[in-house]
Amino acid sequence: MRLKYADNVIFRNYLKDQAKNMEQIALTIDNKKLTVEKGVTILQAARTIGIEIPTLCYFNLGDLQIENKPGGCRICVVEIEGRKNLAPACVTECATGMVVHTHNIRVLNARRTVLELILSDHPFDCLVCSKSGECELQSLAQKFGIREIHYQGEKSVYRKDTSPAIIRDIDKCIMCRRCEMMCNDFQTCGVLSAINRGFQSVVAPAFEMNLDHSTCTYCGQCVSVCPTGALTEQDHTRSVLNALADPTKTVVVQTAPAVRAALGEAFGLPAGSLVTGKMVAALRQLGFDYVFDTDFAADLTIMEEGSELLDRLTRHLKGDPHVKLPILTSCCPGWVNFFEHHFPEMIDIPSTAKSPQQMFGAVAKTYLADKIGLKRKDLVVVSIMPCLAKKYECTREEFSSDGNPDVDYALSTRELANLIKQANIGFTSLEDENFDDPMGESSGAAVIFGTTGGVIEAAVRTAYELHTGKELPKLDFEELRGLEFVRSATVDFDGLPIRIGIAHGLGNARKLLEEIKAGRSRYHAIEIMACPGGCIGGGGQPYTHGDINILKARQKAIYEEDKRKPLRKSHENPSIQRLYEEFLGTPLGEMSHHLLHTHYFDKTGEVIISE
Amino acid sequence: MSRTENLVSELVEKHGRSRNSLMPILQGIVQEERFLSEEAMIEIARELNLSTADVFGTASFYTFLDTVPRGKNIIRVCKTISCHMKGKDEVIEALEALLKIKVGETTHDRNFTLLTANCLGWCHKGPVMLINDEVYPELTPHKACEILEAYMKAQ
Ligand code: SF4
Ligand code: SF4
Ligand code: SF4
Numbered sequence: 001m002r003l004k005y006a007d008n009v010i011f012r013n014y015l016k017d018q019a020k021n022m023e024q025i026a027l028t029i030d031n032k033k034l035t036v037e038k039g040v041t042i043l044q045a046a047r048t049i050g051i052e053i054p055t056l057c058y059f060n061l062g063d064l065q066i067e068n069k070p071g072g073c074r075i076c077v078v079e080i081e082g083r084k085n086l087a088p089a090c091v092t093e094c095a096t097g098m099v100v101h102t103h104n105i106r107v108l109n110a111r112r113t114v115l116e117l118i119l120s121d122h123p124f125d126c127l128v129c130s131k132s133g134e135c136e137l138q139s140l141a142q143k144f145g146i147r148e149i150h151y152q153g154e155k156s157v158y159r160k161d162t163s164p165a166i167i168r169d170i171d172k173c174i175m176c177r178r179c180e181m182m183c184n185d186f187q188t189c190g191v192l193s194a195i196n197r198g199f200q201s202v203v204a205p206a207f208e209m210n211l212d213h214s215t216c217t218y219c220g221q222c223v224s225v226c227p228t229g230a231l232t233e234q235d236h237t238r239s240v241l242n243a244l245a246d247p248t249k250t251v252v253v254q255t256a257p258a259v260r261a262a263l264g265e266a267f268g269l270p271a272g273s274l275v276t277g278k279m280v281a282a283l284r285q286l287g288f289d290y291v292f293d294t295d296f297a298a299d300l301t302i303m304e305e306g307s308e309l310l311d312r313l314t315r316h317l318k319g320d321p322h323v324k325l326p327i328l329t330s331c332c333p334g335w336v337n338f339f340e341h342h343f344p345e346m347i348d349i350p351s352t353a354k355s356p357q358q359m360f361g362a363v364a365k366t367y368l369a370d371k372i373g374l375k376r377k378d379l380v381v382v383s384i385m386p387c388l389a390k391k392y393e394c395t396r397e398e399f400s401s402d403g404n405p406d407v408d409y410a411l412s413t414r415e416l417a418n419l420i421k422q423a424n425i426g427f428t429s430l431e432d433e434n435f436d437d438p439m440g441e442s443s444g445a446a447v448i449f450g451t452t453g454g455v456i457e458a459a460v461r462t463a464y465e466l467h468t469g470k471e472l473p474k475l476d477f478e479e480l481r482g483l484e485f486v487r488s489a490t491v492d493f494d495g496l497p498i499r500i501g502i503a504h505g506l507g508n509a510r511k512l513l514e515e516i517k518a519g520r521s522r523y524h525a526i527e528i529m530a531c532p533g534g535c536i537g538g539g540g541q542p543y544t545h546g547d548i549n550i551l552k553a554r555q556k557a558i559y560e561e562d563k564r565k566p567l568r569k570s571h572e573n574p575s576i577q578r579l580y581e582e583f584l585g586t587p588l589g590e591m592s593h594h595l596l597h598t599h600y601f602d603k604t605g606e607v608i609i610s611e
Numbered sequence: 612m613s614r615t616e617n618l619v620s621e622l623v624e625k626h627g628r629s630r631n632s633l634m635p636i637l638q639g640i641v642q643e644e645r646f647l648s649e650e651a652m653i654e655i656a657r658e659l660n661l662s663t664a665d666v667f668g669t670a671s672f673y674t675f676l677d678t679v680p681r682g683k684n685i686i687r688v689c690k691t692i693s694c695h696m697k698g699k700d701e702v703i704e705a706l707e708a709l710l711k712i713k714v715g716e717t718t719h720d721r722n723f724t725l726l727t728a729n730c731l732g733w734c735h736k737g738p739v740m741l742i743n744d745e746v747y748p749e750l751t752p753h754k755a756c757e758i759l760e761a762y763m764k765a766q
């Protein structure tokens with residue numbers, strides 16, 4: 001097994017930049033002398049000596065090279081001796097001999113004025129705003145002790161845009177344009193742009209259409225980075241509470257792998273705390289009748305997707321010219337939306353396996369309903385997801401039967417945290433509990449679905465053993481792990497080299513897709529996840545406010561949970577084996593085909609053009 | 612290919628496909644079609660490999676790049692402070708009365724659209740209006756109407 005990094009332009013440029021920046025600059029910030037490399041901004045330099053200059057529009061996701069610095073909001077202004085005007089620290093590079101003051105009275109007054117001006121065109125909705133407590137604008141106003149706004153003028157008003165996953169409340173937008181950066185530069189979806197000018201300017205899709213008419217993938221990355229309540233998720237907590245209170249309904253919940261590695265943050269636990277057992281206990285206290293695991297369905301996904309990979313591979317080796325390779329994973333609904341909108345000519349390449357969320361729903365409303373003697377309509381399936389695209393996914397028509405959806409509500413990790421808080425559950429002191437049977441048992445392979453590289457590693461563990469009939473010599477595929485945007489590795493299937501590609505972030509996925517389109521792709525299988533880091537960095541996770549270490553800690557936690565599991569391979573999960581014996585038959589068989597597989601749509605024509 | 616698609620491809624041929632070609636192409640469409648239709652913007656985005664949101668964002672930033680249909684002749688009265696002090700309000704009132712429309716509207720026969728504009732750079736000779744590409748300085752309500760009546764006769 002050998003590791004080969006794909007050409008990663010960003011990474012190469014980064015190295016080049018590093019070499020260029022070796023020149024040293026000496027300067028003084030707040031009476032402290034320091035030396036930095038050439039090209040470093042005052043903001044970055046100040047951080048190295050523990051001075052945190054406040055920012056608002058600025059956003060930086062550490063070594064992932066995701067950065068927004070339009071220099072627009074002017075909160076980070078500092079005084080540089082000898083310069084007439086205050087300078088924005090986020091875009092001003094350090095120069096030799098500079099003397100910088102980050103908190104003298106002139107600077108503080110300027111910041112206060114800027115903040116008051118922003119607030120003068122902002123609704124005073126904090127009491128009822130879903131971002132309250134996590135809002136960067138609100139916390140700045142608190143930090144500066146703003147108690148009164150000295151400026152009064154017109155307030156901009158704009159319609160609210162409500163889609164199945166995301167709500168745009170543009171009156172709360174401060175035009176930092178982080179969302180635009182995420183949507184265009186990182187995800188290359190091109191949905192959002194600054195529209196109009198001056199007081200009328202807003203961030204909106206083309207022709208100011210609503211999100212659900214645009215090519216939005218609902219990846220939720222714009223929501224992840226929005227500093228205010230202008231972009232938030234569609235909240236379903238009330239509907240779930242009502243279902244729980246309805247005596248005629250049996251409510252079943254499933255929890256996605258990445259949730260357990262992040263939920264603790266909402267209760268003050270350090271990033272990377274694994275709270276699987278506490279989460280199960282909390283869900284039970286909330287009144288869910290059965291607490292199951294999406295990981296169970298992830299094992300099922302591997303059975304189907306792994307078999308599909310082997311099937312295509314075998315046919316390819318036999319010389320079948322019609323077989324489509326590489327096979328692309330299909331468990332990320334943001335990614336599915338992306339190729340349906342942007343690469344419709346390739347909709348027959350991804351695996352037809354449904355996502356674990358939808359496999360769970362389909363099995364719960366048939367197999368489980370039967371087992372516990374309930375009618376489909378009396379069973380409510382709730383999923384807890386790190387993701388906003390899942391909210392859209394479960395509304396897709398093909399994932400329902402006679403108008404009854406396989407998954408009724410998808411809540412984000414953040415929404416679950418709110419539910420737990422509302423119910424006065426002392427989360428951190430809960431005793432660990434276990435998932436229920438029969439859809440609660442899972443392998444370590446399923447857990448790593450939560451991070452970039454995990455789905456393909458899980459697939460390799462199963463496909464290797466099914467293909468070779470031998471036991472894997474080692475279970476940890478270090479070469480598939482990490483946070484590099486585009487990674488590749490060759491895995492030796494007992495003499496047969498299987499070339500694997502991995503990308504996270506849709507812009508990075510696009511590079512691999514363009515290769516396939518041009519007939520230059522050398523991979524047999526590619527894993528794609530829409531969010532940075534995979535689901536651990538999903539649009540529904542607790543806000544990281546740009547702290548990359550949080551993502552790293554979550555990733556580490558996921559691999560730890562995998563290591564701890566007695567079972568590490570999907571095909572060894574006894575509950576899965578039983579499900580095939582009792583109900584499904586064989587992977588890719590007729591029943592599986594009907595319940596566990598789907599098809600994709602060309603959505604390019606679906607973008608509605610208003611008249 | 613529709614008329615608009617033809618026009619876009621001619622303009623792309625002429626100005627190229629780089630990001631810098633976006634402005635002249637947008638201007639070329641406005642010149643020919645009096646406004647940027649959604650069809651035109653989608654087509655430009657496709658040709659230049661930009662997002663439609665980006666093209667629309669650019670178009671909506673510039674007052675002179677109209678994104679709604681306009682009349683055959685566009686009248687823009689300067690609304691900035693010098694022209695305001697010299698009586699642009701009276702000029703606008705007179706034009707509104709003559710055309711029987713309000714600022715922002717287009718006459719029923721689609722011959723005239725009445726708009727206001729930010730500073731046209733004629734502060735020393737305000738109030739001023741622009742009809743299509745022609746500048747008319749030092750207006751009075753009476754003079755403005757006379758000028759416009761000449762246009763109306765020419766239709
Ligand atoms: S966006 Fe922030 S500042 Fe604005 S109302 Fe919501 S919490 Fe308050
Ligand atoms: S959800 Fe994703 S695709 Fe949609 S607007 Fe936000 S960043 Fe763009
Ligand atoms: S919607 Fe949010 S992220 Fe986008 S510009 Fe407005 S405040 Fe910034």
